[in-house]
Amino acid sequence: MKRVLITGGAGFLGSHLCDRFIKEGFYVIAMDNLITGDLRNIEHLFKHPNFEFYHHDVSKFIHVPGELDYILHFASPASPIDYLKIPIQTLKVGSLGIHNCLGLARVKKARVIIASTSEVYGDPLVHPQTEEYWGHVNPVGPRGVYDEAKRFQEAMTMAYHTYHGLETRIVRIFNTYGPRMRLNDGRVLPAFIGQALRGEDLTIFGDGSQTRSFCFVADLVEGIYRLLLSDYAYPVNIGNPAEITIKQFAEEIIKLTGTDQKIVYKPLPKDDPKQRQPDITKAKEILGWKPKVTRAEGLAITYDYFKSLPKERLYEEANHRD
Ligand code: NAD
Numbered sequence: 001m002k003r004v005l006i007t008g009g010a011g012f013l014g015s016h017l018c019d020r021f022i023k024e025g026f027y028v029i030a031m032d033n034l035i036t037g038d039l040r041n042i043e044h045l046f047k048h049p050n051f052e053f054y055h056h057d058v059s060k061f062i063h064v065p066g067e068l069d070y071i072l073h074f075a076s077p078a079s080p081i082d083y084l085k086i087p088i089q090t091l092k093v094g095s096l097g098i099h100n101c102l103g104l105a106r107v108k109k110a111r112v113i114i115a116s117t118s119e120v121y122g123d124p125l126v127h128p129q130t131e132e133y134w135g136h137v138n139p140v141g142p143r144g145v146y147d148e149a150k151r152f153q154e155a156m157t158m159a160y161h162t163y164h165g166l167e168t169r170i171v172r173i174f175n176t177y178g179p180r181m182r183l184n185d186g187r188v189l190p191a192f193i194g195q196a197l198r199g200e201d202l203t204i205f206g207d208g209s210q211t212r213s214f215c216f217v218a219d220l221v222e223g224i225y226r227l228l229l230s231d232y233a234y235p236v237n238i239g240n241p242a243e244i245t246i247k248q249f250a251e252e253i254i255k256l257t258g259t260d261q262k263i264v265y266k267p268l269p270k271d272d273p274k275q276r277q278p279d280i281t282k283a284k285e286i287l288g289w290k291p292k293v294t295r296a297e298g299l300a301i302t303y304d305y306f307k308s309l310p311k312e313r314l315y316e317e318a319n320h321r322d
């Protein structure tokens, strides 16, 4: 049985990856320090014979007994309000954390895939973003802690690939949504749906003309799975190219939820990217992958999930526990 370590396994994406690898017949070790994650995302796996959970900070030395075939490094705060509150941990997990994962991979002769991000393109001057674009990042701006950690993580991963011959994969993930996002994580989809469910106005930052392209989690997981098993070591964008302004997105959520709340406008955060859309030519050509779930389908599934949660979860504060 192949064994896989998933760091950030109790988070939104990590927990869906745990499900997928269990389904594919792997032995899965999820590792997480729960700083932004939630054990409720994986509690359904606790009794599974092929699943283990390690409560551990991957920025500290990682010890995993036995063999490992694959390491998926997904540990990192991912939402702007998270990484603004815990900037040092964000930088550490993208630098010390990946170093520990790569060192572990060398010992175990495992293949590593890292969760990189469209944020490596910063506030992009090229649109849509291809993997060849080097980006437009402000290293000392508020988002720099995340963007530069991820850029460093890519550089470190390529160095282990070229210098040590380690098998590595890099996925550049664009905005992804779905069940198990934290309602209070500040990202736009849980923010809008949370506001609609609590009967609050929807907060648009800026004038809402900035764009994003939202990918449903099941499509993303499929892309990651294919990339991991491919033989391509350079970065690959995985995302849904269906681009939308944040204003249109708010209107879609208002229609979906039937809320009679209105839209209110708040200041745009510094360095908030004005536009973002993945060019997925590489994913199509190399992996035969493209997204299948439309935004209407994905949003309906996600809304059903949030509606099914106990009411008190609508009012939970972020823990950022360590
Ligand atoms: P998330 O916050 O739900 O999950 C991140 C998980 O990592 C959490 O469970 C958290 O507790 C854990 N973690 C953080 N620091 C850790 C540490 N030092 N040691 C152990 N565990 C730690 O976020 P997510 O949306 O699931 O993001 C997962 C990964 O995907 C991140 O690396 C993120 O940068 C990347 N990513 C996500 C998106 C997206 O749209 N969701 C887009 C681009 C990249």
Ligand code: UDP
Pocket: 079, 080, 175, 186, 187, 188, 189, 191, 192, 203, 204, 205, 206, 210, 212, 246, 268, 269, 272, 273
């Ligand atoms: N946003 C917004 N209202 C909110 C939360 C976010 O208008 O309550 C905007 C945010 O300024 C950004 C977009 O929605 O332009 C996407 O934000 P998110 O934090 O989800 O992702 P990222 O900026 O990292 O792509």
